[in-house]
Amino acid sequence: MPDLLDLLHSTFGFNDFRGVQRQVVDRVMAGDRTLAVMPTGAGKSLCYQLPAVALEGTCVVISPLIALMHDQLRAATAVGIRAATLTSADDNRVETIERFKAGDLDLLYVAPERASAGHFRELLSRAKVALFAIDEAHCVSEWGHDFRPDYRLLRPLLDSFPDVPRLALTATADAHTRDDILVQLGIPTDGLIVAGFDRPNIRYAISPRQNTTQQIADLLREQPGPGIVYVQSRAGTEKLAAQIAATGRPVRAYHAGLEPQIRAANQAAFVASEEMVMVATVAFGMGIDKPDVRFVAHAGLPKSIEAYYQETGRAGRDGEPAVAHMFWGADDFAKARQRLGEVDEIRLPGERARLTALGGLVETPSCRRALLLRYFGEHPPEACGNCDNCLSPPQGVDATELARKYLSAVFRTGQMFGAGYVESVLTGQSTERSLMNGHEALSVWGIVDGEDSALLKPVGRALQLRDALRTNPHGGLEFGPAARAILKGEEPVSLIVPPKRERRNRRDSAPNPVGDPLFDALRTCRRELAEEAGVPPYVVFHDSTLREMAAARPQSREALARITGVGTRKLDAYGDAFLAVLRQF
Known part of the structure; x- marks a missing residue:
């Protein structure tokens, strides 16, 4: 042996x-x-x-x-x-x-x-x-x-x-x-x-969805390297991929509706690239063994915390820093509840619990990682220092009274109008529609002003997340089972107001943040060898191996063999090429 x-x-x-x-x-x-x-x-x-x-x-x-x-x-x-x-x-x-x-x-x-x-x-x-x-x-x-x-x-x-x-x-x-x-x-x-579920190199962040295209564009500006954006519909992947392509970033789409050969070609292009973004449905799943994915974004709510954990886990498999950012909307929870109606009775309690757990994850003011790890039965520290809530603690606001006003406006306008109209009634914005409906004479007309008006959208999201409000087939808001307790003042509603997001420097998260010319030369050598062998660059060596080479600067095969990730086969196949680059420096 x-x-x-x-x-x-x-x-x-x-x-x-x-x-x-x-x-x-x-x-x-x-x-x-x-x-x-x-x-x-x-x-x-x-x-x-x-x-x-x-x-x-x-x-x-x-x-x-x-x-x-x-x-x-x-x-x-x-x-x-x-x-x-x-x-x-x-x-x-x-x-x-x-x-x-x-x-x-x-x-x-x-x-x-x-x-x-x-x-x-x-x-x-x-x-x-x-x-x-x-x-x-x-x-x-x-x-x-x-x-x-x-x-x-x-x-x-x-x-x-x-x-x-x-x-x-x-x-x-x-x-x-x-x-x-x-x-x-x-x-x-x-x-x-x-072994535990913690992925300490992944920075978790979750934001309400506002302008998805702009939010994703901002994320891409900050995050170089390959990444995956999960979208909930096939049409959505094609649309977002086209919008990202307009920025000049290489991008492909992937969903089950594409021809098998197109799916295979798009996946192969992504696996081989050091910069490409794949916009995909969850059909782009377990088959991804690409270690250098630098970010995973969700442009909507994942199916469960298990699915979220597995999908975000495709980032940073090489142990290098990576980002997982989810953008969610209240309508995501409404659709998820509708899907519960299709689940058989045996699985229903478990699926309800999964949805509740997702609600807790997006709403928590505390450490996201700690909540994730507790879900899987672990006992982590209270703070991780590498999620949005730890890095920029959000502000908690008691929005119970504002939530009651919101529910009252939904009720008094007949439980048939969308969120935008309900908010315009509460802030007293006169329109032809409000005049025609006689809503300007209601007791809820114009009862919200000042700083409270900026909280109406988050309140509406929170009420839908809690199932106090639901969306009817025509897009109008109507009461859900949790509305009564909130209206009667028996159930408090607290809001998390995230701090203003600071734009990060793209260089900070680049593979070579210090700008070492030797590291760039080693990456170029790796790219050429990978193209020659017909394999993705990471199959030759991971970035971490190249970084260790750049730091140690080995000048012989024996010294190169001591670098992490350089086994006998790779030393024989690639050693001389990398030593030639190292000797130039």
Whole structure:
């Protein structure tokens, strides 16, 4: 058995394990069954890739998306691991099967649909299987936010090879989902390893949606590097992508309505780029294994906190600073409540709780990260120092009286007008419509002025979020079940008024904030090598590796081998090219 630390360095270029990696790898090497819950960017794939190299036989990796498998295949091959995918998109399936039977593969990636089929089980019996790795394991649970029925069919396959260790991996699973994964995949409770959910390098920020295009444009001005903007509709992705393109930033759109070849081309362009923005629906999901995404923006409310955590987790997988910014509107919550009507009775309480938790996240005046981590059962400090509320504490305002006035205006105008009209009645703005309706004679006409008038939009959002107001099919506001308690003064309404947003300097968040010409030269070298090899730049080396090179300035292959991320295979493939650049400085 090779020494694991030696293998870790020679294959991946790392001098030591991170976090719980060692604990997970030791269980795999001992033949145990394990569920590892590790945050995105914590190095989950290494937990099966390293044993795959160390053990005799092939590690079979069950993964939900072809794009994700191909990304991981590319990364594994780059460090010298013998890997292949067996999918409907591969034209070398016969060759892959022969390599597998001959023992020439360390890793074989397959989809759950193929893995659960009888003929695949028969194929596995003809070779030595060293390990089953079930990636994105939350898909096996009906309680998970990305449930995939085919994952429920994996247990018979796993049980057919009782002596083969099994490793389930996920970044997103609350306690209920974790328990379900253990049962569905036949893993004992003492096989659960939870690394924690914190992503300290991500700065979380949440803002009410006002002018989405302008808000996204401001974010892009501050954030260089690749990024993802999640939009709730297919048409919305196309529209926003066109608006971003007008600014000169490279951009692509991605949604399920595009032709498969266009989706694939757009994804490939994004993965290879160091500056592109992808505007996408959540169809652009788990298949993204791009470590250098510098920001993720939501132009609307995500489906749940689990979905939000997983989607924002696509930022900063390389451990470098990244930003997650959500822009939400009251209508998002109204639509989410409408969708609850389509949920079956068994799942309804859980879905309601998820929506309530999202409401708490967008409204909290305290640390966003602490709220997120408590949702997943952790006990974090009260403040993180890296979210909008910690960096610029918002002001709390008691808006109970103003909320009662707002509800009174909705009631007295007949529960049929939109927010803009209700606000114009409260501030006494005379229009032909208000004259025609006789609303200028109402007791609520013009009863809000001064500083209170600036709070009307936030109050309207807060009332819709709390389900005190709902939107009818024609866009008019009407009472929801929470209105009565607020009107009677039994339920207080507090508002969070965020501080004025300061514009950040784009240079502060650039990959090379100090403007080191050596670092820029190393990036140029990396880009040229990546183009020549037909791989994304990050497959060659991460920015953090180039930054360490620029700081240490190694002048020999031996010194370069000591840089984090420079394994034997990459030293042989790229070492001389980078040393030539380093020697110029």
